[in-house]
Amino acid sequence: xxxxxxxxxxxxxxxxxxxxxxxxxxxxxxxxxxxxxxxxxxxxxxxxxxxxxxxxxxxxxxxxxxxxxxxxxxxxxxxxxxxxxxxxxxxxxxxxxxxxxxxxxxxxxxxxxxxxxxxxxxxxxxxxxxxxxxxxxxxxxxxxxxxxxxxxxxxxxxxxxxxxxxxxxxxxxxxxxxxxxxxxxxxxxxxxxxxxxxxx
Amino acid sequence: xxxxxxxxxxxxxxxxxxxxxxxxxxxxxxxxxxxxxxxxxxxxxxxxxxxxxxxxxxxxxxxxxxxxxxxxxxxxxxxxxxxxxxxxxxxxxxxxxxxxxxxxxxxxxxxxxxxxxxxxxxxxxxxxxxxxxxxxxxxxxxxxxxxxxxxxxxxxxxxxxxxxxxxxxxxxxxxxxxxxxxxxxxxxxxxxxxxxxxxxxxxxxxxxxxxxxxxxxxxxxxxxxxxxxxxxxxxxxxxxxxxxxxxxxxxxxxxxxxxxxxxxxxxxxxxxxxxxxxxxxxxxxxxxxxxxxxxxxxxxxxxxxxxxxxxxxxxxxxxxxxxxxxxxxxxxxxxxxxxxxxxxxxxxxxxxxxxxxxxxxxxxxxxxxxxxxxxxxxxxxxxxxxxxxxxxxxxxxxxxxxxxxxxxxxxxxxxxxxxxxxxxxxxxxxxxxxxxxxxxxxxxxxxxxxxxxxxxxxxxxxxxxxxxxxxxxxxxxxxxxxxxxxxxxxxxxxxxxxxxxxxxxxxxxxxxxxxxxxx
Numbered sequence: 001x002x003x004x005x006x007x008x009x010x011x012x013x014x015x016x017x018x019x020x021x022x023x024x025x026x027x028x029x030x031x032x033x034x035x036x037x038x039x040x041x042x043x044x045x046x047x048x049x050x051x052x053x054x055x056x057x058x059x060x061x062x063x064x065x066x067x068x069x070x071x072x073x074x075x076x077x078x079x080x081x082x083x084x085x086x087x088x089x090x091x092x093x094x095x096x097x098x099x100x101x102x103x104x105x106x107x108x109x110x111x112x113x114x115x116x117x118x119x120x121x122x123x124x125x126x127x128x129x130x131x132x133x134x135x136x137x138x139x140x141x142x143x144x145x146x147x148x149x150x151x152x153x154x155x156x157x158x159x160x161x162x163x164x165x166x167x168x169x170x171x172x173x174x175x176x177x178x179x180x181x182x183x184x185x186x187x188x189x190x191x192x193x194x195x196x197x198x199x200x
Numbered sequence: 201x202x203x204x205x206x207x208x209x210x211x212x213x214x215x216x217x218x219x220x221x222x223x224x225x226x227x228x229x230x231x232x233x234x235x236x237x238x239x240x241x242x243x244x245x246x247x248x249x250x251x252x253x254x255x256x257x258x259x260x261x262x263x264x265x266x267x268x269x270x271x272x273x274x275x276x277x278x279x280x281x282x283x284x285x286x287x288x289x290x291x292x293x294x295x296x297x298x299x300x301x302x303x304x305x306x307x308x309x310x311x312x313x314x315x316x317x318x319x320x321x322x323x324x325x326x327x328x329x330x331x332x333x334x335x336x337x338x339x340x341x342x343x344x345x346x347x348x349x350x351x352x353x354x355x356x357x358x359x360x361x362x363x364x365x366x367x368x369x370x371x372x373x374x375x376x377x378x379x380x381x382x383x384x385x386x387x388x389x390x391x392x393x394x395x396x397x398x399x400x401x402x403x404x405x406x407x408x409x410x411x412x413x414x415x416x417x418x419x420x421x422x423x424x425x426x427x428x429x430x431x432x433x434x435x436x437x438x439x440x441x442x443x444x445x446x447x448x449x450x451x452x453x454x455x456x457x458x459x460x461x462x463x464x465x466x467x468x469x470x471x472x473x474x475x476x477x478x479x480x481x482x483x484x485x486x487x488x489x490x491x492x493x494x495x496x497x498x499x500x501x502x503x504x505x506x507x508x509x510x511x512x513x514x515x516x517x518x519x520x521x522x523x524x525x526x527x528x529x530x531x532x533x534x535x536x537x538x539x540x541x542x543x544x545x546x547x548x549x550x551x552x553x554x555x556x557x558x559x560x561x562x563x564x565x566x567x568x569x570x571x572x573x574x575x576x577x578x579x580x581x582x583x584x585x586x587x588x589x590x591x592x593x594x595x596x597x598x599x600x601x602x603x604x605x606x607x608x609x610x611x612x613x614x615x616x617x618x619x620x621x622x623x624x625x626x627x628x629x630x631x632x633x634x635x636x637x638x639x640x641x642x643x644x645x646x647x648x649x650x651x652x653x654x655x656x657x658x659x660x661x662x663x664x665x666x667x668x669x670x671x672x673x674x675x676x677x678x679x680x681x682x683x684x685x686x687x688x689x690x691x692x693x694x695x696x697x698x699x700x701x702x703x704x705x706x707x708x709x710x711x712x713x714x715x716x717x718x719x
Contacts (some may be wrong), residue, residue, distance in 0.1 A: 014432060023524050034520055038432025040408075041529035041543075043521065044567065062525065068409070068429045072530070075564070 004046055004059030006171050008164075009077045009112075011101045012086035013094035014038055014065030017119040020154035021086065022062045025164055030155050039064040042076055051168050058164060077105060082113045082167045089118040089151065090130045095138070102145055113170060114147045117163060121153040225677030226704035227616035227623070227712035233496050234455060234620040235505040235535070307335035308343065319384040320401060320441055323348060326423045330379070330430065331401075331437055337427070347382050351375060363391045370394065376402045377411065378418035379426075388642055390649035393451065397444055400507070403534040404440050407511050408433045411538040439518035440511075447491070448641060449513075451648055452615045452679065454622040455506050458492040462709040464589040469495045469717045471580045475573050477719050481563040482570075483542065485719075489555035489594050491517055493621075493713065500718045505535035506620045512544075516556050522546050523554070526574070528567050531560070545570040549578050553587040554594070598626030604703050606696045608688050610668065613644060613681040614704055616712060623704065623711045644681050647672040651679075662690055669693065 010018040019039050023029050026045040043062045048055055061076045063069065077083055083105055087098035098116065105114050118138060124131045135151070142149035148166060152159040307313045313334055321340070322331035327348035329337035337344070351373055354361040364371040372383040372394040381398040389397075406414065409429060417424045444450045460468075472485050472495065483502055487494040491513050498504065515531065516522060530541040545559040545567060557577070559570045581587050601609040604625070611631060615622040631640050651658050651674050661672040669684040671693050682700070684693050704711065 019521055019524070027524065029524075031520075037435060037519060037521055039521060039527075040433075040515070040519065040531075041527060043525040043527040044571070045525035064432075066432050068431075069530075 003057060005056045006058050007080045008058055008082045009061045009080040010084050011063055012065055013097035016086045016088040016094045017154055018062050018086050022060050024154040024157055024160045038066055049168055056168050077109050080112045081171055084115045084117050086117045086119050089120055089124050090132055092132050095133055115163060116142050116147050116149045118151045121151045121158060122155045226701055226708045227621060228618045228677055229714040231716045232619045233713050233716040235503045236618060236620040306339050317386050321382040323380050325378050328423060328425055330426045333441060351380050374398045377414060389645050393645060401437055404437055404511060406534040406538050407532045410532040410541060436518055440514045443514055448613050448644060450510060451645060452622050453506050454615045454620045455509055456492045456622055457713050458489050458494050458593050459710050460593055464586060465495060467584055468586050471577055472497050473717055473719060475576045479569055482561045484560040486558045487555055488516055489590055494555060497717045497719060508533040508535045523548050526571055547574055553591055555590050600626045600628045602628060606700055608685050609682060609696050611683040615679040617678055619712060621712050647681055
């Protein structure tokens with residue numbers, strides 16, 4: 001965890017599966033037998049990614065969805081390069097909450113790129129009638145606010161890596177200097193290591 | 201260590217033998233790692249201080265003084281003198297109403313629900329349901345209304361309801377700040393033990409919200425629905441209640457340590473001290489494994505109370521997600537400071553070493569500093585084979601009294617008062633299933649209660665039943681609760697206690713933490 005290149009924050013209503021999403025991405029695990037446990041405070045995990053021959057370290061902050069931690073979310077999205085706003089594809093309340101986060105981020109943290117993520121895709125794959133709100137409504141909303149929309153299932157792993165890949169790609173593409181700094185940083189680090197070897 | 205037992209060999213009575221042996225205080229330390237106020241003394245204070253409006257703590261209730269009030273409900277358990285049992289016409293009516301309500305509401309029609317041994321309810325002073333242990337609390341609006349009525353009815357008389365005893369059921373009430381907590385119990389636990397458990401539940405709520413936030417929300421709106429702020433935290437309270445039923449730590453107000461070679465433990469402690477010594481505002485570093493303490497490093501001048509440590513253990517034991525990622529968790533330790541949050545960096549040492557490290561700080565911006573420190577600690581512990589030592593001790597089944605060479609002794613709880621630590625061996629037959637273990641813990645609770653009744657505390661208790669013989673003994677240095685085969689004589693019991701104490705003394709450096717390291 002020496003250094004994080006991209007700070008990503010997960011936001012969303014409680015019980016939409018932010019922790020599971022992070023678990024699937026970082027450890028490629030999903031624990032089906034475990035009953036739901038709310039996150040207390042927040043959790044952090046980092047993962048190294050390879051993109052176009054560049055190494056990137058993604059640092060993911062998983063925040064608590066419960067109301068009492070709402071005020072603390074600011075600490076975590078401050079300075080974040082990207083935010084994944086999650087909602088449960090079968091729960092309209094969580095979608096309303098996602099819209100709230102979207103507005104909050106847009107007004108307070110302008111430089112944070114927001115990605116909308118509908119979770120528990122496996123549920124609506126099994127029974128399309130469960131989808132609430134309808135997918136095309138969400139699509140229209142995402143177009144309206146100009147953010148990328150992903151349907152993911154942490155249970156099957158579907159589309160999880162894609163979300164984070166998209167974030168990394170957009171991050172490098174959005175600003176050529178990002179790309180440079182990432183590349184330079186890695187070489188610098190290696191050099192410094194070598195030089196240390198020589199002297200000690 | 202106090203002076204050792206005198207070598208006099210005169211024949212003395214059984215009790216005297218114990219007194220002679222009392223020089224031995226295994227695990228004693230003049231430099232305790234934890235705060236060591238006697239948890240039970242605190243319960244007494246608790247009993248005296250419940251009810252902010254209570255003008256004369258300890259006075260008997262006005263209701264009880266009413267002449268001609270027929271005592272219909274017989275108290276089957278010895279209650280503390282301070283705990284005024286309310287026995288009067290008025291409360292009888294309310295109790296009947298309560299029973300009547302049982303028929304009108306959903307969960308109350310359920311036989312299963314009614315048969316539960318111990319119900320715990322939390323409600324606001326305005327009567328709003330907050331928590332119920334065995335059913336969704338919103339179905340219990342009416343019952344909680346009755347509870348609130350009972351409390352405010354007695355409060356109106358400038359008094360405080362403590363408990364009601366109906367047949368084999370005890371109703372115990374405490375009022376803490378804006379909350380009312382009620383236990384309805386068919387277990388043999390005493391009123392003070394139930395008060396202790398309710399206080400833990402209250403402290404658990406404080407640990408999530410802090411006292412100041414709790415007070416504030418109710419100042420702003422008297423009929424605030426606290427469940428909004430507690431969503432998802434019910435599991436912590438649920439877990440705490442189950443935890444208290446099987447862990448003697450709560451009853452004893454003590455903490456159990458993971459047995460480790462003293463050199464290993466020192467090495468682990470030193471690693472933490474050296475790595476974290478320079479981090480500002482780091483107050484406590486706590487390493488836990490299997491709910492047992494491996495080490496605790498504290499900032500000079502600051503101590504942690506066992507009750508706070510129990511809440512931390514409860515948090516760790518009930519949160520599976522700590523295993524997956526590093527967590528940055530706000531936590532209020534009510535005994536340390538009930539009005540503010542500390543920030544805890546919580547993580548397990550490694551995939552291959554499931555000990556949980558908590559770094560508690562008052563600085564909310566040092567996550568990455570602590571994260572880095574944790575990495576360094578793990579690397580060093582791995583290099584020095586400490587992770588292996590921890591794993592080895594975690595995976596070893598606890599030694600039984602039979603293995604110590606005490607065949608007639610089945611089980612024991614030993615608490616060293618000066619360090620607030622306790623030790624117990626592994627359970628062995630017949631306590632090898634959940635039900636029997638529960639029964640044994642229940643027996644310990646009874647013994648504990650009888651030793652600590654405030655108006656006539658006992659020093660020594662020998663009790664023979666058809667299932668086991670038990671001997672409990674309190675000295676200035678320790679508390680001891682032993683379980684023997686049913687037909688063991690007093691002399692044999694005392695002899696094997698002597699052997700046990702010698703064994704604990706011999707092993708004390710491995711079983712207890714005898715120093716109190718600081719940053």
